Amino acid sequence: MFIKFITTGGTIDKIYFDDLSQFEVGESRMQHILAEGLVTFEFDVVPLMHKDSLEIDDADRRKLRDYISGDDATRYVITHGTDTMPVTAEALSDLKGKTIVLTGSLTPARFRTTDAIFNVGMAVATAQVAAPGVYIAMSGQVFEAGAVQKNRAENRFEPIDRN
Amino acid sequence: MFIKFITTGGTIDKIYFDDLSQFEVGESRMQHILAEGLVTFEFDVVPLMHKDSLEIDDADRRKLRDYISGDDATRYVITHGTDTMPVTAEALSDLKGKTIVLTGSLTPARFRTTDAIFNVGMAVATAQVAAPGVYIAMSGQVFEAGAVQKNRAENRFEPIDRN
Amino acid sequence: MFIKFITTGGTIDKIYFDDLSQFEVGESRMQHILAEGLVTFEFDVVPLMHKDSLEIDDADRRKLRDYISGDDATRYVITHGTDTMPVTAEALSDLKGKTIVLTGSLTPARFRTTDAIFNVGMAVATAQVAAPGVYIAMSGQVFEAGAVQKNRAENRFEPIDRN
Amino acid sequence: MFIKFITTGGTIDKIYFDDLSQFEVGESRMQHILAEGLVTFEFDVVPLMHKDSLEIDDADRRKLRDYISGDDATRYVITHGTDTMPVTAEALSDLKGKTIVLTGSLTPARFRTTDAIFNVGMAVATAQVAAPGVYIAMSGQVFEAGAVQKNRAENRFEPIDRN
Numbered sequence: 001m002f003i004k005f006i007t008t009g010g011t012i013d014k015i016y017f018d019d020l021s022q023f024e025v026g027e028s029r030m031q032h033i034l035a036e037g038l039v040t041f042e043f044d045v046v047p048l049m050h051k052d053s054l055e056i057d058d059a060d061r062r063k064l065r066d067y068i069s070g071d072d073a074t075r076y077v078i079t080h081g082t083d084t085m086p087v088t089a090e091a092l093s094d095l096k097g098k099t100i101v102l103t104g105s106l107t108p109a110r111f112r113t114t115d116a117i118f119n120v121g122m123a124v125a126t127a128q129v130a131a132p133g134v135y136i137a138m139s140g141q142v143f144e145a146g147a148v149q150k151n152r153a154e155n156r157f158e159p160i161d162r163n
Numbered sequence: 164m165f166i167k168f169i170t171t172g173g174t175i176d177k178i179y180f181d182d183l184s185q186f187e188v189g190e191s192r193m194q195h196i197l198a199e200g201l202v203t204f205e206f207d208v209v210p211l212m213h214k215d216s217l218e219i220d221d222a223d224r225r226k227l228r229d230y231i232s233g234d235d236a237t238r239y240v241i242t243h244g245t246d247t248m249p250v251t252a253e254a255l256s257d258l259k260g261k262t263i264v265l266t267g268s269l270t271p272a273r274f275r276t277t278d279a280i281f282n283v284g285m286a287v288a289t290a291q292v293a294a295p296g297v298y299i300a301m302s303g304q305v306f307e308a309g310a311v312q313k314n315r316a317e318n319r320f321e322p323i324d325r326n
Numbered sequence: 327m328f329i330k331f332i333t334t335g336g337t338i339d340k341i342y343f344d345d346l347s348q349f350e351v352g353e354s355r356m357q358h359i360l361a362e363g364l365v366t367f368e369f370d371v372v373p374l375m376h377k378d379s380l381e382i383d384d385a386d387r388r389k390l391r392d393y394i395s396g397d398d399a400t401r402y403v404i405t406h407g408t409d410t411m412p413v414t415a416e417a418l419s420d421l422k423g424k425t426i427v428l429t430g431s432l433t434p435a436r437f438r439t440t441d442a443i444f445n446v447g448m449a450v451a452t453a454q455v456a457a458p459g460v461y462i463a464m465s466g467q468v469f470e471a472g473a474v475q476k477n478r479a480e481n482r483f484e485p486i487d488r489n
Numbered sequence: 490m491f492i493k494f495i496t497t498g499g500t501i502d503k504i505y506f507d508d509l510s511q512f513e514v515g516e517s518r519m520q521h522i523l524a525e526g527l528v529t530f531e532f533d534v535v536p537l538m539h540k541d542s543l544e545i546d547d548a549d550r551r552k553l554r555d556y557i558s559g560d561d562a563t564r565y566v567i568t569h570g571t572d573t574m575p576v577t578a579e580a581l582s583d584l585k586g587k588t589i590v591l592t593g594s595l596t597p598a599r600f601r602t603t604d605a606i607f608n609v610g611m612a613v614a615t616a617q618v619a620a621p622g623v624y625i626a627m628s629g630q631v632f633e634a635g636a637v638q639k640n641r642a643e644n645r646f647e648p649i650d651r652n
Contacts, residue, residue, distance in 0.1 A: 001304060014342065016434055037281030038269055039303025040319050106201055108342055112438040112601070118200030121284025128305050130292045140202025141164060142291050156203050177505065179597055271505055275438070275601040327630060363607030364595055365629025366645050432527055444526030447610025454631050455619045466528025467490060468617050482529050 001041040003127050004073040005030050006064065008088075009051040010081025012116045014108040025050045029109035030079065033120045053081020053104075061091040068095055075127040076100045077120065082150055082157075085136060089145035093134045101126045103137045106155055164204040166290050167236040168193050171227065171251075172214040173244025175279045177271040188213045192272040193242065196283045216244020216267075224254040231258055238290040239263045240283065245313055245320075248299060252308035256297045264289045266300045269318055327367040329453050330399040331356050332390065334414075335377040336407025338442050340434040351376045355435035356405065359446045379407020379430075387417040394421055401453040402426040403446065408476055408483075411462060415471035419460045427452045429463045432481055490530040492616050493562040494519050497553065497577075498540040499570030501605045503597040514539045518598040519568065522609045542570020542593075550580040557584055564616040565589045566609065571639055571646075574625060578634035582623045590615045592626045595644055 007013065007028040015026030030045045048067060049060060068076060074097065080088055082104050089102050103123040109116035122137035134145035138157040149160050170176065170191040178189030193208045211230060212223060231239060237260065243251055245267050252265050266286040272279035285300035297308035301320040312323050333339065333354040341352030356371045374393060375386060394402060400423065406414055408430050415428050429449040435442035448463035460471035464483040475486050496502065496517040504515030519534045537556060538549060557565060563586065569577055571593050578591050592612040598605035611626035623634035627646040638649050 011342075016337075016340065016342075016437070033281070034303070036276055036278060037303050038278040038319065039281075040321070041303050110438060111342070111436050112440075113199055113436070114438075115199060115201040117280045118196070118202075118284035118287075121281035122288035124281075124303055125285035125288040125300060125305050126292055129289055137288055140197065140200050140204050140287055142288050156201065158203070174505075179500075179503065179505075179600070273600050273602070274505070275599060275603075277601075359607070360629070362602055362604060363611075363629050364604040364645065365607075366647070367629050439525055441525060441527040443606045444522070444528075444610035444613075447607035448614035450607075450629055451611035451614040451626060451631050452618055455615055463614060466523065466526050466530050466613055468614050482527065484529070 001075075001128065002073060003041060003043045003075045003077055003124065004071065005043060005045040006067070006076060006078045007045065007047045008049040008056065008060075008064070008078065008080050010053050010079060010104045011107065012079050012105040012109050012119075013050075015110060025052065028079070029116065030120070033109060033117050036117060037121060037124070039124070051081070053083040053085065056081065056084055056088065058091075061088055064088065065092055065095065068092065068098065068100065074098050074132075077123040077127050078102045079120075080104050082106060082138070083152075085138070086145070086148050086150065089134050089136050089148070093145045095134070097132050099127050099130050099132050100134045101130070101137050101142075102135070164238075164291065165236060166204060166206045166238045166240055166287065167234065168206060168208040169227070169230070169239060169241045170208065170210045171212040171219065171223075171241065171243050173216050173242060173267045174270065175242050175268040175272050176213075178273060188215065191242070192279065193283070196272060196280050199280060200284060200287070202287070214244070216246040216248065219244065219247055219251065221254075224251055227251065228255055228258065231255065231261065231263065237261050237295075240286040240290050241265045242283075243267050245269060245301070246315070248301070249308070249311050249313065252297050252299050252311070256308045258297070260295050262290050262293050262295050263297045264293070264300050264305075265298070327401075327454065328399060329367060329369045329401045329403055329450065330397065331369055331371040332393070332402060332404045333371065333373045334375040334382065334386075334390065334404065334406050336379050336405060336430045337433065338405050338431040338435050339376075341436060351378065354405070355442065356446070359435060359443050362443060363447060363450070365450070377407070379409040379411065382407065382410055382414065384417075387414055390414065391418055391421065394418065394424065394426065400424050400458075403449040403453050404428045405446075406430050408432060408464070409478070411464070412471070412474050412476065415460050415462050415474070419471045421460070423458050425453050425456050425458050426460045427456070427463050427468075428461070490564075490617065491562060492530060492532045492564045492566055492613065493560065494523075494532055494534040495553065495556070495565060495567045496534065496536045497538040497545065497549075497567065497569050499542050499568060499593045500596065501568050501594040501598050501608075502539075504599060514541065517568070518605065519609070522598060522606050525606060526610060526613070528613070540570070542572040542574065545570065545573055545577065547580075550577055553577065554581055554584065557581065557587065557589065563587050563621075566612040566616050567591045568609075569593050571595060571627070572641075574627070575634070575637050575639060578623050578625050578637070582634045584623070586621050588616050588619050588621050589623045590619070590626050590631075591624070
């Protein structure tokens with residue numbers, strides 16, 4: 001079993017310097033998280049971008065889509081900022097024959113209390129178990145691309161109400 | 164979406180008192196782990212036993228099986244000590260129409276570095292995404308009951324070699 | 327034994343919201359840190375300001391000085407942003423008959439890896455053991471007010487070289 | 490400034506293997522704790538024993554006393570199991586011209602919530618600030634050797650009531 005991890009930035013990889021500095025996207029925490037999970041499968045981690053979710057644009061999404069389209073893995077976990085994660089998920093949704101799971105966190109992975117580790121655990125399981133397609137694993141749930149939104153006021157992911 | 168969590172003890176819930184004390188199974192950490200994962204689905208946590216894996220016997224497995232059989236939930240996450248987790252998984256494998264995922268951890272959830280949170284994240288996703296059946300989520304992988312063993316020497320879960 | 331804790335903000339109390347938010351000074355972590363230290367002495371925590379170190383001005387320092395001057399405790403631990411901590415220490419240095427220790431952290435207390443807990447431990451011991459005076463406890467060392475500076479390039483506190 | 494750290498075992502260095510294993514004294518966590526505290530002073534860490542507090546006997550205390558007596562450092566932090574820490578402190582109390590601080594923890598340093606880091610912070614400050622003598626830094630307080638006991642029922646250190 002092999003999973004390819006692609007990191008794009010976002011809250012999950014935020015670091016903090018000091019009073020004079022901003023909170024910035026740092027090196028990916030993915031290897032640390034996988035080490036903590038004591039995983040034994042094979043994997044690669046590809047840091048494709050270092051961006052906040054709101055800075056990811058259509059060109060970035062094409063880059064991500066082209067990367068996966070031209071790559072021969074079949075299981076992907078993509079870490080991504082939360083604000084536009086649903087947009088990126090939809091932009092990948094016509095990729096066939098691959099199980100692609102986007103995740104991230106509402107609190108940086110470097111915090112003592114963070115949803116990052118739980119979320120990556122969900123994403124890793126979904127990449128193995130789910131049928132080919134594009135998913136978002138956040139807020140303890142696995143959503144299909146196109147059927148999920150971030151509720152900013154409540155700071156959680158939820159199904160889109162289609163009424 | 165509703166998941167029922169059943170806790171039975173094991174390393175995941177181990178606590179430590181002091182020099183005079185043994186390392187013992189304590190209150191379940193499940194609520195803490197789910198709070199850290201910022202989950203938004205509905206759930207119950209049922210503490211069915213407080214035992215080390217090696218103390219769980221056939222009567223305990225019947226008790227667990229009967230509990231699930233007589234319960235109307237369809238998604239279960241069971242935390243269990245690792246040494247006999249595969250035995251318990253097989254004992255549940257004739258239960259139909261339910262997705263049951265066993266997990267636990269090789270390091271107590273109270274440790275700063277632990278696989279517990281990652282593993283519960285995997286189990287929660289599997290309980291949502293997988294077809295009805297019995298699974299073990301450990302070592303970064305989702306295994307089917309009957310096809311997995313703990314390799315004690317290497318301290319990991321792996322597929323059974325059926326050659 | 328009684329210690330009065332005064333919090334003024336700074337990195338030690340920084341929190342993080344999400345992609346759209348800034349990293350801001352939050353509620354003081356002091357009670358959490360003291361609970362983790364299993365302290366048994368009596369204490370009060372007084373949140374006097376919520377400011378980054380660079381925003382603390384002479385009026386703020388007078389406010390802090392007046393508070394302590396008019397208060398009847400004899401042992402103080404003050405948490406403060408690091409950039410101007412030496413300035414504030416000097417502004418308090420003519421207060422007599424009290425042991426006053428300033429501390430803070432280079433990494434927020436909410437991080438999994440942080441110097442905050444260690445530093446507060448140093449400050450608490452110094453407030454008990456040191457002669458009356460004003461001290462800074464940072465970088466594993468206890469400095470006297472007026473004899474210490476922050477080396478921003480190296481991100482540490484060090485003695486002032488008076489040559 | 491130079492501090493010599495001597496580790497003897499105890500709860501602070503306890504590790505956990507798995508269901509079949511006991512909770513054992515592991516490698517010292519001292520380097521990790523000092524790294525987390527971002528200390529900049531010079532130090533050595535000497536692992537003199539690997540014992541639970543209750544296993545430390547008079548021969549061990551002589552060994553520790555002889556080591557310090559024949560060593561040329563002037564500041565020591567000794568990590569030690571909590572149950573007999575006061576006994577060891579008294580056994581060192583005739584050593585002259587050195588500031589010696591014993592500390593440890595009621596919860597292993599590897600736990601997510603532990604008093605170990607706070608306690609070592611207290612000990613490091615005391616070793617710098619206190620007059621020559623032997624001290625115990627636990628429960629948020631700095632006690633002199635001979636004037637402190639562990640209250641096992643309350644799981645804390647407290648002054649000896651000499652009435």
